[in-house]
Amino acid sequence: MTLVSFDDFTYQSKVLHENHRGAGVVLKLANGDVAKCFVSKGFILDFARFYLKRSKAQRHRRSAEALLEIGLLTPTPIEIVHFSKPCLYEGAYIQSFVDRAKPVSDALPLMSAKVRVKLLSEVSAQISAMVRAGLLFVDLHLGNLLIDDSGSLWWIDVELLFSARMVRKHFWQRLRRMHTKCHPELLSGVEWVLLRNLLEEQVAQYCGPYPFEA
Known part of the structure; x- marks a missing residue:
């Protein structure tokens, strides 16, 4: 297990996003790559998770590789590092930077109705591809x-559950959370029904029909 200094690793880096719920920080490194740093759970637990290949960084890399295997885009996995202690962070997952791109949640309000519908159709197709492969996107939004x-669409902050059973049990809950909690005013009522119906047509055999009231 090779440990690196957090201060050396982050020298001249730039914060792209900081999760205020304590989940970590995303940095753009001096060489242009992106590193997602995950909060430490304590040295013993950090070491055990790394040894068992269950650290957050390792799980994110496996998840990114799984998306690439089914033909979806995500930043190219580069490396995993773990930090010497004492340090607030357990380690980091390093990936390529996607240039000239913005979150769909920011782009949608700037699009025409016709373009929005086309985009939602592509989003539904990509989410359906994950479901068919037995992959559940943990933080789907x-x-x-x-x-x-x-x-082109690029999935980021990719952590997947590799379980068809978990897909069947939790997929619709994750989708509903995306609409009602993560982005409650992003999609119009008509657009939400469109996305939901498109997905239901494509994934009902894997996770059943949409189980909540319309």
Whole structure:
């Protein structure tokens, strides 16, 4: 287990996003790569999770590789590092930077109704591909999906559960949370019904029909 100094690792880095619920921080490093740093749970637990290949950084890398295997875009996995103690952070997952891209949650309000519908159709197709592969996106919302200047979609902050059973049990709850809690005013009522119906057509055989009231 190779440990690196957090101060040396983050020298001349720039904060891209900080999770105020204590989940970690995303940095753009001096070389242009992106590092998501995960909060430490204590040296013993950090070491045990790394040894068992269950650290947050390791799980994020495996998840990114799984998306790439089914043909979806996510920043290229580069490296995992773990930090010497004492340190607030357990380690970091390093990935490539997606240039000239913004979160779909920021891009949607700037789009015409026709373009929004086309985008939601593509989003539903990509989410359906995950479901068919037995992958459940833990923090599913449109802030974790980037759209670049060419219109390509990139999934970020990717942590997956590799379980068809968990997909069947939790998928619709995750989708409903995306709409009602993460971005409650982002989609119009008509757009939400469209997205939900598109997904139901494509994934009902894997996770049943939408179980909540319309």
